[in-house]
Amino acid sequence: xxxxxxxxxxxxxxxxxxxxxxxxxxxxxAMQSLTQxxxxxxxxxxxxxxxxxxxxxxxxxxxxxxxxxxxxxxHDLRFVISVAKITPILERIADxxxxxAEAAIILNNEPEVRSYVDFPKxxxxxxxxxxxxxxxxxxxxxxTSRKVIKRDEEIDKxxxxxxxxxxxxxxxxxxxxxxxxHLLFVAKHLERIGDYVKDICELNVYLTEAAFIKHKKxxxxxxKQAKREKK
Amino acid sequence: MSEAIHNRRKFVSSIMTTVTAACAIFAIAxxxxxxxxxxxxxxxxxxxxxxxxxxKPVGEGGGIGNAIAGSAMMTLLASLIGxxxxxxxxxxxxxxxxxxYGNTIxxxxxxxxxxxxxxxxxxxxxxxxxxxxxxxxxxxxxxxAIIMIPxxxxxxxxxxxxxxxxMREGALALGAPQWRVTWDIVMPAAASGIATGAMLSIARIxxxxxxxxxxxxxxxxxxxxxxKPMSSLTVQIYNFATGPFEVEHQMAWAATLILVGxxxxxxxxxxxxxxxxx
Amino acid sequence: xxxxISIKNLDFHYGPNQALFDINLKxxxxxxxxxxxxxxxxxxxxxxxxxxxxxxxxxxxxxGEVLIDGKDIYAPKTDVVSLRRKVGMVFQKSNPFxxxxxxxxxYGIRINRMHSGKSDLEDRVExxxxxxxxxxxxxxxxxxxxxxxxxxxxQRLCIARALxxxxxxxxxxxxxxxxxPIATQKIEELVVxxxxxxxxxxxTHNMQQAARVSDKTAFFMLGKLxxxxxxxxxxxxxxxxxxxxxxxxxxx
Numbered sequence: 001x002x003x004x005x006x007x008x009x010x011x012x013x014x015x016x017x018x019x020x021x022x023x024x025x026x027x028x029x030a031m032q033s034l035t036q037x038x039x040x041x042x043x044x045x046x047x048x049x050x051x052x053x054x055x056x057x058x059x060x061x062x063x064x065x066x067x068x069x070x071x072x073x074x075h076d077l078r079f080v081i082s083v084a085k086i087t088p089i090l091e092r093i094a095d096x097x098x099x100x101a102e103a104a105i106i107l108n109n110e111p112e113v114r115s116y117v118d119f120p121k122x123x124x125x126x127x128x129x130x131x132x133x134x135x136x137x138x139x140x141x142x143x144t145s146r147k148v149i150k151r152d153e154e155i156d157k158x159x160x161x162x163x164x165x166x167x168x169x170x171x172x173x174x175x176x177x178x179x180x181x182h183l184l185f186v187a188k189h190l191e192r193i194g195d196y197v198k199d200i201c202e203l204n205v206y207l208t209e210a211a212f213i214k215h216k217k218x219x220x221x222x223x224k225q226a227k228r229e230k231k
Numbered sequence: 232m233s234e235a236i237h238n239r240r241k242f243v244s245s246i247m248t249t250v251t252a253a254c255a256i257f258a259i260a261x262x263x264x265x266x267x268x269x270x271x272x273x274x275x276x277x278x279x280x281x282x283x284x285x286x287k288p289v290g291e292g293g294g295i296g297n298a299i300a301g302s303a304m305m306t307l308l309a310s311l312i313g314x315x316x317x318x319x320x321x322x323x324x325x326x327x328x329x330x331x332y333g334n335t336i337x338x339x340x341x342x343x344x345x346x347x348x349x350x351x352x353x354x355x356x357x358x359x360x361x362x363x364x365x366x367x368x369x370x371x372x373x374x375x376a377i378i379m380i381p382x383x384x385x386x387x388x389x390x391x392x393x394x395x396x397x398m399r400e401g402a403l404a405l406g407a408p409q410w411r412v413t414w415d416i417v418m419p420a421a422a423s424g425i426a427t428g429a430m431l432s433i434a435r436i437x438x439x440x441x442x443x444x445x446x447x448x449x450x451x452x453x454x455x456x457x458x459k460p461m462s463s464l465t466v467q468i469y470n471f472a473t474g475p476f477e478v479e480h481q482m483a484w485a486a487t488l489i490l491v492g493x494x495x496x497x498x499x500x501x502x503x504x505x506x507x508x509x
Numbered sequence: 510x511x512x513x514i515s516i517k518n519l520d521f522h523y524g525p526n527q528a529l530f531d532i533n534l535k536x537x538x539x540x541x542x543x544x545x546x547x548x549x550x551x552x553x554x555x556x557x558x559x560x561x562x563x564x565x566x567x568x569x570x571x572x573g574e575v576l577i578d579g580k581d582i583y584a585p586k587t588d589v590v591s592l593r594r595k596v597g598m599v600f601q602k603s604n605p606f607x608x609x610x611x612x613x614x615x616y617g618i619r620i621n622r623m624h625s626g627k628s629d630l631e632d633r634v635e636x637x638x639x640x641x642x643x644x645x646x647x648x649x650x651x652x653x654x655x656x657x658x659x660x661x662x663x664q665r666l667c668i669a670r671a672l673x674x675x676x677x678x679x680x681x682x683x684x685x686x687x688x689x690p691i692a693t694q695k696i697e698e699l700v701v702x703x704x705x706x707x708x709x710x711x712x713t714h715n716m717q718q719a720a721r722v723s724d725k726t727a728f729f730m731l732g733k734l735x736x737x738x739x740x741x742x743x744x745x746x747x748x749x750x751x752x753x754x755x756x757x758x759x760x761x
Binding site: 005071072074075077078210 | 720746752756758759
């Protein structure tokens, strides 16, 4: 039987995936504008952020509408809540992409301080994580989500390495300090994106298993407690 | 839906409304006609003397006072016997009468309602008048009571069955035993319906002639004792109406008017008393 | 906490038809348990076994145990009258008696001879009406007909009537299904309030209502108890697929 809520949930899912795809693209292009020193592309990323903000508002509105009018329960409820929580996360990721693009415009006007070898690697991992997280959300695959969460450590490692290198560079070559500082921010943005993807994955585990893994207190524990009380 | 069907339905609907309205007007018209004819024929002969005095030989006036008193006494006694038994039986049938014996009683009482009243008269004649060796008000009252019982029983049963199950359950759920539920909740809820049934049965017996002909016979005098023959309005009307003289016929109309008036009064009184308090 | 009501292997038959199949369930003291499920799933039949209301149906047959405070209410020596005093019931359709507001509430007190005099009776009636959140609305019309009250007031009157005999358990069979949203809300607030003193079993078709008022929810289908769990779990992550399908409206 087709329920009224089904078509609305489908629309909500589509909108979220579109937002996810757009965000993914923004991160990718921001990094491209940096590594290929393409300021026009960077400007495009900054302009596109407005579109993403609009998409966020649109999804929020639909989520509230479904909650108010369809009063979803169980899996439906968890789905709407997950979408409502993932949306601002994606929007923030897009903000980071825009920030990277802003940094790129500044850096592109300076002489290239250093080959960005480690940055593409970081961006690549972040991009892969984001893509995998959204795929896992679509297929409600909690296993993949858990794997993606683990990958955040890779980003953190590279971040630590880049951080050290940039500090070293500033000490060695004080003239490069302004550029290095901007690069430091770019690294921080990428590191934050990794954290956000982790949050998305945690929400997917909640959607699929109704387990709050974020703060380690799962509903399963509550259930066990309930069962003990029953006896 | 097509326009044609719609119009056809509207047409049929208006025809049916007209036909039923005509039937209703016809029924009421007949009633009004009868009542007004009785009033027209009877009103002239009614005066105080007619109402209080006893019958006298033709031409000397006289009245139907003893007949009114007799009718009242027999109806009263019949009600005292018939109503409790009838209501009790009705309550039993409604509350406990779902088994085979309940159905048997229900069938028998329906049959009894259909029995011509003269047969009840003959039955009481055999059972009471012959052993007592004379007609009496008592015999008449018992005959009327027998006519009453099945009517009261069946209307009471119907009325009690109309009391919603939820009301009984409400009382049962408070811990009330079955008999208290019946007495405290069901009976008051059905009271106005039961009273209407009782009223109908009283109206019915006060119009009965046949069962009294053999049992109470008639009397030319005021009689305050149930063991002697007793006059009644209906038998008196019968006697007047079958007499050869025009004066008697007119008295028959007058007595009829009084009978109809009394039944109307009974109706109104019961209506007032059973007006829904709650 | 101890179980107030404990049901073990309960089967219920209407003549040849089995209406309940092997129900096992515990309701704790001062807990509200909501019973949900499609029409005809046996949830009403089930709560009516708790005060033996089904006794009035000649073809009904109960087997298994229904324990209240550890005592089997279907044991031969059980006094049904005192059982029903202990386990009050509120019905789907408000069913005030054809009496005054006062007499409606006083009825249960009278038949159970619980009062010591006229003023005690008045005190008890007042307390019941206060507890049912109806006193302020009817205190000036205690002697007028109960039928003059609004639908929601009549239902709260029926609750007051049930409270007047000081029950320990209150069974509610879709108590708000015939009421408008405001009256429904009042009944729901009342249920939450009454939970402080009473153990409550409430049957409802309205899942949001179950979600709002109950501590635990039991889902019945085709005479079987499919799932019973804390309400927040039932409505966010039910264990059984049937429960999930029902509460998300995939069948009905």
